[in-house]
Amino acid sequence: MRKISAEKIVAAVSHLCIDSNYRMNKDLIALLKKNQQREKGRARRTIASILENIKIAEGEKIPICQDTGMVTIFLEIGNNLKINLGRYSSLSDIIQEGVRRGYKDGYLRKSIVNPLSRVNTKDNTPAIIHEKIVVGSHLKIKALIKGFGAENMAKIRMLPPDSKEEEIKIFVIDSIKEASSNPCPPVIVGIGIGGTMEKAASLAEEALLEPVMSKIEKFEKELLTEINKLNIGPAGLGGKTTASSVRIKTFPTHIAGLPVAVNISCWANRHKEIII
C-alpha cells in the first residue's frame, strides 16, 4: 500500500488553485488564436485583448480575472493508497486547507458567502468536492474554477422522454441566446444528457473539463456551428466566435424522462489537474 502525506495534498491543491487562476490551458489559448484569424474588426481586436490579458496574467503572476471563482475539486482516489491524515480529520479537511492556502498565498479574491446571510467565509472555502474510488495507488486531483458571471447562466430542463435531438438543440441554443454577453464569450459549453437532474448537472460540469482541441462528435459540431451563427461574438459585441467549444456527456436515464443540463464557462475555462 502506497502512503502519501496530508501536506503533499495540501500543497498540490494550493498550487492548482493558484495555477488555474494565473495560467490558462495551452489548448484553449491555441483555439482562441485560431478563432481570432477568422474574425475581423472589433471581434478580432477583442480576442487580441483577451490574449494580451492572458499574457499579462502569466507574466505578472496575477489572476486572469478578478472573479477567482468558486472551486470544485474532482478526486480520483486509488484503492491502494493510504493517506496519512496528520493533524487533519478527513481528506475533505485536507482539500479545504489546500484551497484556503492557495487563495491566501496567491492573492486570490475570496468570494464565498453564506447563501442566506451573505456573510463571507473569508478564505474562499468550502470548495465542492467529488470523490471517486478507482483501481490504483495514485491520487488524481482536478480543480475547476468557476466565476459566477458564467455560472449564473447555467440551465437545466427535464425534457419529455420522446424528445428528439432537435428539442435538445433548441434548449441549448435558447440558453446561449439568453446568456448573451453575460458569461464572457467566446464560451465553452458543457452539456449533460440523461441520468437524474443531479446527474445531468454533474455531467454538464464534467464536460467542461474535456480537452477542447480533440475530435468532436457530430452533434457537438452541429451545436457549435449553430451557436456561432448567433452573432453574439467575443464579449457579446458581435462576431463569428460565440463559443470556442461544445462538449457533451451522456448517461442512461429513466423511461419517463430526459434531463438536459447546460453549463457555460467563460473564455478562460480555468481548470488544471495533477497526479500524485
Added chain:
Amino acid sequence: MRVKKIVSPLERKEIKKLKAGDEVLLSGIIYTARDAAHKRMVKGLKRRSHSDPRAFLRKQEQGEESLFSLPFDLRGQVIYYTGPTPAPPGKIIGSCGPTTSYRMDPYTPTLLRLGLKGVIGKGDRSKEVVEAIKKYQALYFIALGGCGALYSQFVKKAGLIAYPDLGCEAILKLEVEDFPLIVGIDSYGRDIYRRKGSGLNI
C-alpha cells in the same frame, strides 16, 4: 477606428459627443462598487427617505448628509462594477475586470438621478436603465469581461473610501490613466447590444 480620450468626472458637453460603439481611453477618478455596495448605498437613501433628490443634494451641499448617506458625491462621477483581487506586495491593485452589470439594474436609475454620469461594466442593461441613461444624460461603458489583469495596468492609485467590512466589495477610489473602454449606451439611448439579431427586445 479613432480612439477618443476622455476625463472623469465627466462633463456634459463631452458626454454629448460620444456615441454607442466609440472606443475611448478614460483618465481620472473612478469609484468601484458592485452588488453589496449598491444595495447599501440605495438602502441608506431609502431609509433616510430621500425621495426628493433636490432636497437631498441641498442637504449634502450643506454638509448635513455626508455622514449618513452616500460615501461620495455622485455628481459627474463614474462607478466601475468590479471587485478586485487583493493587491500582491508591490502592486497598486490586483486583477480588476468588470462584473456583469444587469445585477445593478435595480439601483442604477436612482444613482443616475442623483448625478452619477457614467458606469462601467459588462453585458446588456434593462430598458429602465437605458431610459434613465437617456433621461439623465449619462453613459454606460463596456469593459471586456475576464480581462482583469489587463485593466490592472491602467490603475495608477487605489484607496479604500467606504464599507471596508464588505471586503472585495468595498468602495475604492481609483485613479486611472488611459483606461480602454467602449461606449455601450450613449446619452441618446443608443445601445450597442440592441442590434439586429441580438435577441434583445429592441
